[in-house]
Amino acid sequence: MAIDRFEQLEVWQTAHKVVLMVYRLTAAFPNDERFGLTSQMRRAAVSVPANIAEGFKRRGARDKIHFYNISQGSLEEVRYYVRLAGDLKYTSENTELNEQIDQTGRMLHGLIRSIEHKQLS
Numbered sequence: 001m002a003i004d005r006f007e008q009l010e011v012w013q014t015a016h017k018v019v020l021m022v023y024r025l026t027a028a029f030p031n032d033e034r035f036g037l038t039s040q041m042r043r044a045a046v047s048v049p050a051n052i053a054e055g056f057k058r059r060g061a062r063d064k065i066h067f068y069n070i071s072q073g074s075l076e077e078v079r080y081y082v083r084l085a086g087d088l089k090y091t092s093e094n095t096e097l098n099e100q101i102d103q104t105g106r107m108l109h110g111l112i113r114s115i116e117h118k119q120l121s
Helices: 010-026 037-056 061-087 095-120
Strands: none
Touching: 010 037, 010 061, 010 095, 037 061, 061 095
């Protein structure tokens, strides 16, 4: 089956779940964090699937990998913000969100390796 749209990519679907989870989590943050941690965390989370979508339509392997690398960086940024929110006692343990972040990271890594492998073949 050919993948025609970014929404069909499993890694995008998983990254999108991270965004939804982050939005639900940050909705309970203190109001004084609206322009601070809430904004930063949401921006970083949205960047992950957005860069997957942008990379999907890029023609060259290098371009694709570039955008998928940006997604990886944004995902790690989200991971840090989740930890910070916990340390600030804005949330309790976020096992499910952390697992979703881990899964997305593994999938992004696999996607990049697959592209690199095809490029070498």
